[in-house]
Amino acid sequence: MKKWLFIIVFAAVLLLAGIWIGRTDSSYPFMRWFSQNPWGYRMGNMMQGNRLYLNDQVTSSENIGNQTARSLRQAKIDRGKSTITYSHNQVNLIIQSGTGKNDGKFVIDNMANPTIYIPENAFVTLQFDNQDKDVPHGFEVTTAVPPYDQMAMMDGAAVGNSIIPPLPEAHNQQYPVGQTAFRFNRPGQYYYICQYPGHAAKGMYGKMIVE
Ligand SMILES: [Cu+2]
Structure with missing residues:
Protein backbone atom coordinates (compact mmCIF):
# COMPACT_ATOMS: atom_id res chain seq x y z
CA MET A 1 0.00 0.00 0.00
CA LYS A 2 2.73 2.41 1.05
CA LYS A 3 4.78 1.40 -1.97
CA TRP A 4 2.00 2.42 -4.37
CA LEU A 5 1.63 5.77 -2.71
CA PHE A 6 5.35 6.34 -3.09
CA ILE A 7 5.24 5.43 -6.80
CA ILE A 8 2.30 7.74 -7.47
CA VAL A 9 3.93 10.68 -5.67
CA PHE A 10 7.21 10.00 -7.46
CA ALA A 11 5.48 9.94 -10.87
CA ALA A 12 3.62 13.18 -10.08
CA VAL A 13 6.86 14.91 -9.09
CA LEU A 14 8.54 13.74 -12.30
CA LEU A 15 5.62 15.00 -14.41
CA LEU A 16 5.58 18.40 -12.71
CA ALA A 17 9.36 18.71 -13.00
CA GLY A 18 9.08 17.93 -16.71
CA ILE A 19 6.46 20.60 -17.21
CA TRP A 20 8.49 23.10 -15.20
CA ILE A 21 11.69 22.50 -17.15
CA GLY A 22 9.75 22.46 -20.41
CA ARG A 23 8.46 25.94 -19.69
CA THR A 24 11.83 27.41 -20.52
CA ASP A 25 13.34 24.83 -22.84
CA SER A 26 11.29 23.84 -25.85
CA SER A 27 14.00 21.43 -26.96
CA TYR A 28 13.32 19.25 -23.94
CA PRO A 29 11.92 16.10 -25.62
CA PHE A 30 9.08 15.46 -23.22
CA MET A 31 7.82 19.03 -23.50
CA ARG A 32 8.11 18.95 -27.27
CA TRP A 33 5.84 15.94 -27.41
CA PHE A 34 3.67 17.37 -24.68
CA SER A 35 3.17 20.74 -26.35
CA GLN A 36 2.57 19.29 -29.78
CA ASN A 37 -0.55 17.34 -29.05
CA PRO A 38 -3.84 19.08 -28.29
CA TRP A 39 -4.34 17.54 -24.88
CA GLY A 40 -0.83 18.42 -23.75
CA TYR A 41 -1.06 21.89 -25.15
CA ARG A 42 -4.24 22.64 -23.23
CA MET A 43 -2.77 21.17 -20.05
CA GLY A 44 0.41 23.19 -20.45
CA ASN A 45 -1.56 26.29 -21.20
CA MET A 46 -3.67 25.85 -18.12
CA MET A 47 -0.63 25.33 -15.91
CA GLN A 48 1.21 28.29 -17.39
CA GLY A 49 -1.74 30.59 -16.90
CA ASN A 50 -2.31 30.95 -20.64
CA ARG A 51 0.93 32.76 -21.34
CA LEU A 52 1.51 32.91 -25.05
CA TYR A 53 5.07 34.10 -24.83
CA LEU A 54 7.65 33.16 -22.27
CA ASN A 55 10.02 36.05 -21.78
CU1 LIG B 1 7.81 42.43 -38.14
Whole structure:
Protein backbone atom coordinates (compact mmCIF):
# COMPACT_ATOMS: atom_id res chain seq x y z
CA MET A 1 0.00 0.00 0.00
CA LYS A 2 2.73 2.41 1.05
CA LYS A 3 4.78 1.40 -1.97
CA TRP A 4 2.00 2.42 -4.37
CA LEU A 5 1.63 5.77 -2.71
CA PHE A 6 5.35 6.34 -3.09
CA ILE A 7 5.24 5.43 -6.80
CA ILE A 8 2.30 7.74 -7.47
CA VAL A 9 3.93 10.68 -5.67
CA PHE A 10 7.21 10.00 -7.46
CA ALA A 11 5.48 9.94 -10.87
CA ALA A 12 3.62 13.18 -10.08
CA VAL A 13 6.86 14.91 -9.09
CA LEU A 14 8.54 13.74 -12.30
CA LEU A 15 5.62 15.00 -14.41
CA LEU A 16 5.58 18.40 -12.71
CA ALA A 17 9.36 18.71 -13.00
CA GLY A 18 9.08 17.93 -16.71
CA ILE A 19 6.46 20.60 -17.21
CA TRP A 20 8.49 23.10 -15.20
CA ILE A 21 11.69 22.50 -17.15
CA GLY A 22 9.75 22.46 -20.41
CA ARG A 23 8.46 25.94 -19.69
CA THR A 24 11.83 27.41 -20.52
CA ASP A 25 13.34 24.83 -22.84
CA SER A 26 11.29 23.84 -25.85
CA SER A 27 14.00 21.43 -26.96
CA TYR A 28 13.32 19.25 -23.94
CA PRO A 29 11.92 16.10 -25.62
CA PHE A 30 9.08 15.46 -23.22
CA MET A 31 7.82 19.03 -23.50
CA ARG A 32 8.11 18.95 -27.27
CA TRP A 33 5.84 15.94 -27.41
CA PHE A 34 3.67 17.37 -24.68
CA SER A 35 3.17 20.74 -26.35
CA GLN A 36 2.57 19.29 -29.78
CA ASN A 37 -0.55 17.34 -29.05
CA PRO A 38 -3.84 19.08 -28.29
CA TRP A 39 -4.34 17.54 -24.88
CA GLY A 40 -0.83 18.42 -23.75
CA TYR A 41 -1.06 21.89 -25.15
CA ARG A 42 -4.24 22.64 -23.23
CA MET A 43 -2.77 21.17 -20.05
CA GLY A 44 0.41 23.19 -20.45
CA ASN A 45 -1.56 26.29 -21.20
CA MET A 46 -3.67 25.85 -18.12
CA MET A 47 -0.63 25.33 -15.91
CA GLN A 48 1.21 28.29 -17.39
CA GLY A 49 -1.74 30.59 -16.90
CA ASN A 50 -2.31 30.95 -20.64
CA ARG A 51 0.93 32.76 -21.34
CA LEU A 52 1.51 32.91 -25.05
CA TYR A 53 5.07 34.10 -24.83
CA LEU A 54 7.65 33.16 -22.27
CA ASN A 55 10.02 36.05 -21.78
CA ASP A 56 12.97 33.89 -20.99
CA GLN A 57 12.50 31.40 -23.80
CA VAL A 58 15.05 31.39 -26.61
CA THR A 59 16.18 28.89 -29.19
CA SER A 60 19.14 28.26 -31.51
CA SER A 61 19.31 27.99 -35.29
CA GLU A 62 20.11 24.28 -34.85
CA ASN A 63 16.84 23.72 -32.96
CA ILE A 64 14.93 25.74 -35.53
CA GLY A 65 16.47 23.70 -38.36
CA ASN A 66 15.54 20.40 -36.72
CA GLN A 67 12.03 21.53 -35.88
CA THR A 68 11.47 22.89 -39.37
CA ALA A 69 12.67 19.65 -40.97
CA ARG A 70 10.32 17.65 -38.76
CA SER A 71 7.42 19.95 -39.58
CA LEU A 72 8.03 19.88 -43.33
CA ARG A 73 8.20 16.09 -43.39
CA GLN A 74 4.40 16.28 -43.08
CA ALA A 75 4.00 18.77 -45.90
CA LYS A 76 4.21 18.99 -49.67
CA ILE A 77 6.49 21.80 -50.78
CA ASP A 78 6.46 23.61 -54.09
CA ARG A 79 9.41 26.01 -54.08
CA GLY A 80 8.56 27.40 -57.50
CA LYS A 81 5.14 28.52 -56.34
CA SER A 82 6.36 29.07 -52.78
CA THR A 83 3.61 26.92 -51.27
CA ILE A 84 3.60 24.57 -48.30
CA THR A 85 0.66 22.18 -48.12
CA TYR A 86 -0.24 20.27 -44.99
CA SER A 87 -2.81 17.50 -45.10
CA HIS A 88 -2.83 16.10 -41.54
CA ASN A 89 -5.31 17.23 -38.94
CA GLN A 90 -2.44 18.20 -36.65
CA VAL A 91 -0.19 20.85 -38.11
CA ASN A 92 2.96 22.11 -36.41
CA LEU A 93 4.14 25.35 -38.00
CA ILE A 94 7.68 26.62 -37.43
CA ILE A 95 8.07 30.16 -38.75
CA GLN A 96 10.85 32.75 -38.41
CA SER A 97 11.34 36.37 -39.14
CA GLY A 98 13.73 36.63 -42.07
CA THR A 99 17.20 38.12 -42.14
CA GLY A 100 19.55 39.18 -44.95
CA LYS A 101 17.77 39.10 -48.30
CA ASN A 102 14.58 38.01 -46.51
CA ASP A 103 14.72 40.89 -44.05
CA GLY A 104 11.21 42.12 -43.25
CA LYS A 105 9.58 38.87 -44.39
CA PHE A 106 8.48 35.65 -42.78
CA VAL A 107 10.59 32.62 -43.58
CA ILE A 108 10.09 28.86 -43.57
CA ASP A 109 13.10 26.88 -44.80
CA ASN A 110 14.39 29.79 -46.93
CA MET A 111 10.99 30.41 -48.52
CA ALA A 112 9.92 34.01 -48.02
CA ASN A 113 6.27 34.59 -47.11
CA PRO A 114 5.19 31.16 -48.42
CA THR A 115 1.51 30.41 -48.98
CA ILE A 116 0.48 27.82 -46.40
CA TYR A 117 -2.38 25.38 -47.02
CA ILE A 118 -4.02 23.93 -43.93
CA PRO A 119 -6.84 21.39 -43.75
CA GLU A 120 -10.11 22.60 -42.33
CA ASN A 121 -10.51 21.65 -38.65
CA ALA A 122 -6.79 21.02 -38.22
CA PHE A 123 -5.35 21.74 -34.82
CA VAL A 124 -2.47 24.13 -35.50
CA THR A 125 0.45 24.50 -33.13
CA LEU A 126 2.68 27.38 -34.03
CA GLN A 127 6.18 28.37 -33.06
CA PHE A 128 7.43 31.74 -34.17
CA ASP A 129 11.10 32.69 -33.68
CA ASN A 130 12.57 36.15 -34.06
CA GLN A 131 15.95 35.88 -35.78
CA ASP A 132 16.22 39.63 -36.34
CA LYS A 133 18.90 41.38 -34.29
CA ASP A 134 17.52 44.85 -34.99
CA VAL A 135 13.72 44.83 -34.67
CA PRO A 136 10.97 43.04 -32.75
CA HIS A 137 8.56 40.93 -34.82
CA GLY A 138 5.24 39.32 -34.03
CA PHE A 139 2.73 37.04 -35.67
CA GLU A 140 -1.00 36.80 -36.11
CA VAL A 141 -3.48 35.31 -38.53
CA THR A 142 -6.08 37.78 -39.72
CA THR A 143 -9.08 38.05 -41.99
CA ALA A 144 -7.81 41.45 -43.19
CA VAL A 145 -6.48 41.56 -46.74
CA PRO A 146 -3.51 43.58 -48.04
CA PRO A 147 -2.51 46.31 -48.54
CA TYR A 148 -2.11 46.99 -44.84
CA ASP A 149 -1.66 50.28 -43.07
CA GLN A 150 0.73 51.15 -40.26
CA MET A 151 -1.46 49.60 -37.60
CA ALA A 152 -2.31 46.36 -39.38
CA MET A 153 -3.46 44.73 -36.14
CA MET A 154 -6.45 47.06 -36.19
CA ASP A 155 -7.60 45.74 -39.59
CA GLY A 156 -9.91 42.75 -39.81
CA ALA A 157 -10.28 40.14 -37.09
CA ALA A 158 -7.52 37.95 -35.76
CA VAL A 159 -8.10 34.22 -35.66
CA GLY A 160 -8.54 33.36 -31.98
CA ASN A 161 -5.29 32.46 -30.22
CA SER A 162 -3.19 32.91 -33.36
CA ILE A 163 -1.54 36.02 -31.93
CA ILE A 164 2.04 36.03 -30.77
CA PRO A 165 2.83 39.53 -29.52
CA PRO A 166 6.05 41.02 -30.91
CA LEU A 167 9.11 39.19 -29.61
CA PRO A 168 12.27 41.11 -28.67
CA GLU A 169 15.36 41.24 -30.88
CA ALA A 170 17.75 38.30 -31.07
CA HIS A 171 21.04 38.46 -29.17
CA ASN A 172 24.13 36.27 -29.44
CA GLN A 173 22.40 33.92 -31.89
CA GLN A 174 19.73 33.18 -29.32
CA TYR A 175 16.32 33.65 -30.84
CA PRO A 176 13.25 34.60 -28.80
CA VAL A 177 10.44 32.06 -29.18
CA GLY A 178 6.68 32.48 -29.06
CA GLN A 179 4.26 29.57 -29.13
CA THR A 180 0.53 29.24 -29.44
CA ALA A 181 -2.12 26.94 -30.85
CA PHE A 182 -5.41 27.51 -32.57
CA ARG A 183 -8.06 26.15 -34.89
CA PHE A 184 -9.81 27.85 -37.80
CA ASN A 185 -13.57 28.17 -37.40
CA ARG A 186 -14.23 28.10 -41.10
CA PRO A 187 -12.42 27.48 -44.38
CA GLY A 188 -11.29 30.41 -46.46
CA GLN A 189 -8.41 32.68 -47.27
CA TYR A 190 -6.50 34.24 -44.40
CA TYR A 191 -3.27 36.14 -44.05
CA TYR A 192 -0.53 35.81 -41.48
CA ILE A 193 0.99 39.18 -40.71
CA CYS A 194 3.54 40.85 -38.46
CA GLN A 195 1.54 43.24 -36.31
CA TYR A 196 4.56 45.34 -35.34
CA PRO A 197 3.69 48.84 -36.61
CA GLY A 198 4.58 49.28 -40.28
CA HIS A 199 5.88 45.76 -40.94
CA ALA A 200 2.82 44.29 -42.68
CA ALA A 201 2.52 47.51 -44.68
CA LYS A 202 6.07 46.91 -45.96
CA GLY A 203 5.33 43.31 -46.94
CA MET A 204 5.70 41.16 -43.86
CA TYR A 205 2.74 38.93 -44.57
CA GLY A 206 1.78 35.70 -46.33
CA LYS A 207 -1.35 33.86 -47.36
CA MET A 208 -2.88 31.02 -45.37
CA ILE A 209 -5.53 28.98 -47.13
CA VAL A 210 -7.82 26.74 -45.14
CA GLU A 211 -9.72 24.16 -47.15
CU1 LIG B 1 7.81 42.43 -38.14
